[in-house]
Amino acid sequence: MAAYYRNEHGESPVALRSPADVDNLIDELLGDRSENVAVLHSLERPLMPAGVPDHELMVGADGGLRGGVLAFMDDGNFVSLGPGGGRGEVIYSIMGNVAEFPERSEIPIMLVRQAVKQFLSSAGKRPACIEWQVPEIW
Structure with a gap:
């Protein structure tokens, strides 16, 4: 899986290969309030004819809240649904860019971790x- 979350990752994404990654x-x-969202692409899914991924998982983590958000895009747009x-x-x-999410989209960080690991193990x-x-x- 390829992860983009810092400006320098535009040309060189971070590889995530394991649950520990x-x-x-x-x-x-969680430790960075100024850049707390990553865009993830599975390397196991085929690219579209234009050479870009056919999907995207955005994952955000808020250290102050100990929670986060998820957004998934492929043939539709979906956002995590939080309680309350x-x-x-x-x-x-x-x-460095603002990413706004719908109200009630934040979920506990434990669920964010579980969902991203499931994305990794399910080939995207x-x-x-x-x-x-x-x-x-949205």
Whole structure:
């Protein structure tokens, strides 16, 4: 799996090959409020004719909240569905750019870890271990 979460990863993504690599990535995101989202692509799925991946998993981790968000895109857009009413505006950051997520999209960090590991082990399928919502605007 290839991970992009720092500006220097545009040309050289980080390779995630094991559950320990996933934990290290999430720990790094938890410790950085200015760049706390990663974009992941499975290397086991074929590329589209234009040479780009046919899917994407975004993973965000908020160290202050000890929670995070997930967004999955392939033939549709899906965002993690968290419990309760949410905290209102859900804003993260990737490579210096704002990444906004729908309200009620944050889930416990344990579930974020589990979902990313499932994405890794399933060759890039949408994780089934969490609930998803189809965002109204996104």
